[in-house]
Amino acid sequence: MKRGRTAGGDLQQPISAGVVAVLVGYTSSFAVVLTGLHAVGATPSQAASGLLALCLTQAAAMCWLSTRYRMPLILAWSTPGAALLAGTEALDGGWPVAIGAFLVAGAAYVLTGLWPALGRLISRIPAPIAQAMLAGVVLELCLQPVTAVKQNPGAILPIALVWLLGVRFAPRWAVPAAFACAGLVIGVDMVRHGTSIAGSSLLPELSLTTPAWSWAAMIGIALPLYVVTMASQNVPGVAIMKSLGYDVPWRGAIVATGVATVAGAPAGGHSVNLAAISAALAAGPPAGPDPRRRWIAAQSAAGTYVVLGVGSAALAALVAVAPMGVIATVAGLALLGTLADALEGAVSHRAGREAAVITFLVAASGVSALGIGSAFWALVAGLLVHLVLHRRPH
Structure with a gap:
């Protein structure tokens, strides 16, 4: 697609499209990000820092990419990557080794x-295996709403009902509506028990951590994070943009996401990548009839990320006082679509289904060995089965 310059006219559509794309993406998945960062050792303040770092680095990279290429190149954090972190057992070395893994993934x-x-080497990993690994990783989180209902039905059932009604009448806003309901549930619980977040710092702050390095973190976090982000975020993001008439500059876009990830990692940002669903909102017809003007949507999206980043500490503080199961329920509901898409991608073709199923089972088992989590062993098992079943006889 040819690059074009904006010259007058109504900017309302691309600006509003960028704002909506970020609001939907942010409110639908920030709970997953906080859950994942907590799982690998972040304190509430460090998790809030990670959320802020992601917002700021995404905004900066989007501004540069959209200005440079005059395309609505929307970036996002890796929600599947955050889900992978949530299913990872705490590693020896704690939060610093997780930071080291984020840096390696960015590099x-x-x-x-x-x-x-x-890139060609990664593309040789069969897509069903990558999708099966993702499905196995997110399964435990997606089960959280089910188990939480038994533990705390009064808090969980209203959230689930709001989500269900949202799916029926406004699917795009189903998870944001569920989060809004969760906020009301948390507020009611705070009033009942006299709790408050007044003692927590509500000002956004970047908390830098010196990285540490371990082979367990490189193999158990960095490698699966890289694979799942490339397979489920960057590649689909390029495909969606292609369907909308944009040829994404692969080298420039991927390098920019890597630089943004490296820049944000010391503050807790786990991974920045090309958006998929958000890209469809900001690069399609909702952003205006003229494709040459839609790059403005990326600029407004960047500004929206900065505004939302200001509230990162307040959100983390609210999450910290949430009743049992509430945040896990929101995260699980947010990942149901990811689970459905991953399962479909894993078993939609008969050829290679066995390898995909083995990958899914190992990832879902949560088994760990040598200090390395199940995502890596799932990838190893799936590739081994694939090689055995599809190796051509000499």
Whole structure:
């Protein structure tokens, strides 16, 4: 698609499209991000810092990409990657080794953009295996609403009902509506028990952590995070943009996501990538009839991320006082679509289904060995089964 310059006219559509795209993406998945960061050792303040870092680095990278290429290149955090973190057992070394893994994943994105051979190598991993690994990782989180109902039905059932009505009447806003309901539930619980978040810092603050390095974190976090983000975020993001008439500059876009990830990692940002669903909102017809003007949507999206980042500490403080199961329920509901898409991608083709099923089972088992989590072993098991079943006889 040719690049074009904006010259007058009504900017309302692209601006509003960018704002809506970010609001939907942010409110639908920030709970997953906080859950994942907590799982790998972040304190509430460190998790809030990670959320803020993601917002700021995404905003900066989007501003640069959209200005440079005059395309509505929307970035997002890796929700599947955050789900992977949520299913990871705490590693020896805690939060610092997780930071080291985030840095390595970011460096891998940069290398992928600069070295096409690496991208081709990753593309050789069968898509059903990558999707099955993702499905197995998110399964436990998606089960949380079910188990939470038994533990705390008074808090969970209203959230689930609001989500269900949202899916029926306004699917795009179903998870944001569920989060809004969760906020009301938390507020009622605070009043009942006399709790408050007044003692917590509500001002946004970047909390920098010196990274540490371990092979367990590199293999158990960085590698699966890289694979799942490339397979379920960057590649689909490029495909969606292609369907809307935009040829994404692969090298520039992937390098930018890698640089943003590296920049945000010391503050807790786990992964920045090309958006998929949000891209469809900001790069399609809702952003205006003229495709050459839709790059403005990325600019407004960047500004919206900055505004939302200001509230990161307040959100983290609210999450910290939530009743049992509330945040896990919101996160699980947010990932149901991801689980459905991953399962479909894993078993939609008969060829290779066995390898995909084995991958799914190992990932869902939560088994760990040598200090390395199930996501890596699922990938190893699936590739091994695939090689055995599809190796051509000499």
